[in-house]
Amino acid sequence: MARKNYTDEFRRRAVDLYESTPGATLKGIAADLGVSRGALKEWVDKFGSGTTAGAATAAPTQGRPGSPGARIARLEAENAALRAEQAKLAQERDILRQAAKYFAGETNW
Secondary structure, three states: OOOOOOOHHHHHHHHHHHHHOOOOOHHHHHHHHOOOHHHHHHHHHHHOOOOOOOOOOOOOOOOOOOOHHHHHHHHHHHHHHHHHHHHHHHHHHHHHHHHHHHHHHHOOO
């Protein structure tokens, strides 16, 4: 199998994706990006900020579960989770677009 060379920008963005995704695993992110887990681990060690992806903290609920305050807190937490997911998907899309451009350039024999 041929060894693939990735740009430093691609590596940094992959590390950023791993670090910014709550509950992310090296195996999961590597599979999504089409790289080996070992390669991603090396990139995290080299380019990482030293912090790993952690669980997002949920907003505390106020009062009874059916109260308007609890409903608002639940909706705000859901909104924050959806925004985080949207940012993750946008970053993954951008990484995949760059990878597609890179590999399309490699097929010009």
